Amino acid sequence: MRRGRATRPRNKAGPAAFERTADQSAYFESSMSLASQLAGPLAEARNDIARLQAAARARGLELPTPPEEPHPATCCGRGCFPCMYTYYFEAMEKWRVEAGKHLAGA
Numbered sequence: 001m002r003r004g005r006a007t008r009p010r011n012k013a014g015p016a017a018f019e020r021t022a023d024q025s026a027y028f029e030s031s032m033s034l035a036s037q038l039a040g041p042l043a044e045a046r047n048d049i050a051r052l053q054a055a056a057r058a059r060g061l062e063l064p065t066p067p068e069e070p071h072p073a074t075c076c077g078r079g080c081f082p083c084m085y086t087y088y089f090e091a092m093e094k095w096r097v098e099a100g101k102h103l104a105g106a
Contacts, residue, residue: 034077045092052099063099067091
C-alpha cells in the first residue's frame with residue numbers, strides 16, 4: 001500500500017469528452033455576445049434601483065418592490081423578440097415612473 005498524498009481518480013473519458021459541438025459553441029458565443037450587450041443596461045437598472053431606494057429611505061418612504069432581474073441562465077441567447085429582458089426593462093421603466101411618483105408626492 002502506497003502512503004503519501006491521496007490522488008484523485010483520473011477521467012477515463014479523456015479530453016475529447018469535454019469538447020463542445022458546433023451547436024454548443026454557437027450557443028455559447030451568442031449568449032456571451034448578448035451578455036456583453038446587456039451589461040450596461042443591467043448595471044444602469046441596478047444603479048437606478050439603489051439610487052431611488054436610497055432617496056426613499058432618506059425621506060422615510062417605502063417604494064414598490066422593483067422587478068426581479070432575470071437570471072442569465074434563463075435566457076437562450078438567440079436574440080428572441082420579445083426577449084425576457086425586454087419584459088424586464090419594460091417593468092423597470094414602469095417601476096422608475098412609480099418610484100418617481102412616490103418620491104414626488106412626499
